[in-house]
Amino acid sequence: MRTGLPPLAVDGEALRLGQTLGRGGQGRVVEVLDNGGLAGGRALVAKWYLPSVALDAAALTRLVAWRRSLDEATRAAVDGVACWPHAVLLRDGRAAGVLLPRVLPVFWLDLRLPSGAHGRVLRELQYLIARPELLVRRGVPDVDAGTRLRLLVRFVEAVALMHANDVVLGDLSVKNVLFSPAGRGRVHLLDCDALRLTGTNPAVGQPNSPGWDDPAFPGTQNQQSDRYKLALTVLRVLARDFHTRDPDDAAGLLGREYLPLLRAGLSGDPDARPPTAAWLRPLRRRAEELTSSQER
Amino acid sequence: MSEDKAKLLPFYLLLDVSWSMDGKNLLEANDIMPTLVDAIAQNPILGDKVRFGLVDFSDDARVQLPLCDLLDPNLALPGLAARGGTSYAEAFRTMRKQIEHDVLQLKADNYSVHRPAVFFLSDGGPTDEEQEWRSAFAELTEYDRQTGAGFAMYPNVIPFGVANADPHIMQQLIHPSVGNKQMRMFMMDKGNNAPDAIRAMAEILISSVLNSGMGVANGASGVVLPDPSQLPAGVTSFSADDDDFL
Numbered sequence: 001m002r003t004g005l006p007p008l009a010v011d012g013e014a015l016r017l018g019q020t021l022g023r024g025g026q027g028r029v030v031e032v033l034d035n036g037g038l039a040g041g042r043a044l045v046a047k048w049y050l051p052s053v054a055l056d057a058a059a060l061t062r063l064v065a066w067r068r069s070l071d072e073a074t075r076a077a078v079d080g081v082a083c084w085p086h087a088v089l090l091r092d093g094r095a096a097g098v099l100l101p102r103v104l105p106v107f108w109l110d111l112r113l114p115s116g117a118h119g120r121v122l123r124e125l126q127y128l129i130a131r132p133e134l135l136v137r138r139g140v141p142d143v144d145a146g147t148r149l150r151l152l153v154r155f156v157e158a159v160a161l162m163h164a165n166d167v168v169l170g171d172l173s174v175k176n177v178l179f180s181p182a183g184r185g186r187v188h189l190l191d192c193d194a195l196r197l198t199g200t201n202p203a204v205g206q207p208n209s210p211g212w213d214d215p216a217f218p219g220t221q222n223q224q225s226d227r228y229k230l231a232l233t234v235l236r237v238l239a240r241d242f243h244t245r246d247p248d249d250a251a252g253l254l255g256r257e258y259l260p261l262l263r264a265g266l267s268g269d270p271d272a273r274p275p276t277a278a279w280l281r282p283l284r285r286r287a288e289e290l291t292s293s294q295e296r
Numbered sequence: 297m298s299e300d301k302a303k304l305l306p307f308y309l310l311l312d313v314s315w316s317m318d319g320k321n322l323l324e325a326n327d328i329m330p331t332l333v334d335a336i337a338q339n340p341i342l343g344d345k346v347r348f349g350l351v352d353f354s355d356d357a358r359v360q361l362p363l364c365d366l367l368d369p370n371l372a373l374p375g376l377a378a379r380g381g382t383s384y385a386e387a388f389r390t391m392r393k394q395i396e397h398d399v400l401q402l403k404a405d406n407y408s409v410h411r412p413a414v415f416f417l418s419d420g421g422p423t424d425e426e427q428e429w430r431s432a433f434a435e436l437t438e439y440d441r442q443t444g445a446g447f448a449m450y451p452n453v454i455p456f457g458v459a460n461a462d463p464h465i466m467q468q469l470i471h472p473s474v475g476n477k478q479m480r481m482f483m484m485d486k487g488n489n490a491p492d493a494i495r496a497m498a499e500i501l502i503s504s505v506l507n508s509g510m511g512v513a514n515g516a517s518g519v520v521l522p523d524p525s526q527l528p529a530g531v532t533s534f535s536a537d538d539d540d541f542l
Contacts (some may be wrong), residue, residue: 051523052525111337113332114333114337114367115333117334119334119337127340129340134340138337174341209510209511211511244340
């Protein structure tokens with residue numbers, strides 16, 4: 001018989017940990033071999049922060065508690081699009097990391113490297129923006145226009161879900177959004193431990209990737225800067241250009257009738273930016289148009 | 297037509313190819329470039345941002361790989377061979393000339409350019425007179441913003457020392473040595489072997505290039521060095537005022 005809710009914080013010593021899966025700017029990700037009954041048996045990883053990372057234990061606990069507080073359907077929806085902390089990890093009684101769901105195999109990509117070796121990497125948004133010539137050299141299949149738009153729809157749906165639940169994404173970058181082009185498409189938001197709830201502090205410092213910053217909010221991030229970055233993502237995925245901020249570069253794939261939406265999204269005036277959900281119908285319509293014209 | 301072009305980050309490896317580097321040391325050093333190329337290939341966004349060049353030195357210094365985009369499909373990586381003594385002065389003089397040439401070229405092509413970073417790898421002390429290499433280093437790194445005297449395009453210098461590199465000399469090649477943009481040096485631990493240390497230095501170089509390119513942790517100078525707690529085994533990092541080594 002179950003004796004209560006799973007704890008918000010788990011002692012790292014109590015877990016059986018496996019090999020290191022990766023090292024990032026903020027910490028080290030390690031395989032968890034035995035869930036101890038957490039996460040309904042879903043594979044987890046332990047992300048241990050570097051000692052130099054300033055950690056707000058209360059904010060981290062808030063993120064974990066927020067997910068627990070969602071109704072079942074919403075929680076399932078969040079888990080479907082985001083790598084969200086399942087529990088705080090303790091070391092010597094202090095918050096030192098988080099338990100995260102392991103990234104699913106569909107979000108991994110095999111690359112042929114220049115040396116001839118093969119690499120296996122996360123299918124990050126940068127592979128959706130990279131030019132076709134480069135993808136060919138890496139042996140990565142390109143995605144067609146309809147799929148490209150469908151993936152953007154999935155991305156906007158994920159951000160809209162977060163915004164509807166008072167989450168601020170903050171740092172949107174080509175490395176913390178994953179995608180899978182198969183079927184109707186899927187996206188996965190990484191580094192959700194760096195997200196925050198509106199009106200609260202972030203648990204760990206929110207990075208601000210250069211080249212993706214919102215000129216209206218140089219130092220801070222909020223849902224309005226999220227809207228700007230969403231528009232920037234749409235632009236760069238359609239233009240296949242990592243650096244452009246010129247809406248006209250997306251005119252071809254987006255269609256001229258939706259350009260005003262993109263321009264508004266990129267406006268220097270935060271109040272002029274359309275809410276996330278405003279993108280859904282235009283992008284869905286455009287995805288359908290492109291898909292049906294491909295099928296002719 | 298893009299409004300924004302990437303602000304470029306030029307990196308150089310200034311590599312000792314004196315006779316003592318011959319053999320396993322040079323094999324490891326030779327591996328740095330293809331490994332870096334593969335690492336950048338896994339991050340297509342970096343191809344637009346990062347440029348890399350290699351200058352080797354012994355009695356003279358030669359540009360073996362001109363500053364380039366490592367994702368260029370026509371890239372031909374040079375092979376390295378040992379050849380002579382160890383003139384730090386020649387290394388610094390050639391590096392200065394090359395940086396000036398490269399930065400001016402990039403600016404003429406309408407790029408904006410971050411301050412370059414130079415990873416200086418040596419396995420032994422200089423064979424030139426102290427005065428010689430000191431003044432060449434000063435010409436490479438000194439700049440007075442007020443008067444405009446010196447080299448405005450001075451690079452960040454990150455020394456890597458293995459085998460018989462002199463830690464006291466290497467420490468004086470850290471640039472800038474003070475301030476919030478100060479650099480660090482990386483030295484092989486005593487008792488370690490040079491080829492392994494060179495491979496460790498390669499990891500540090502590559503992670504610095506990747507992290508700097510991604511702008512991780514908002515490194516003020518554009519160059520992001522690894523956290524001292526995250527170094528591969530057998531290597532320790534020091535600042536210009538550390539005196540933890542005898």
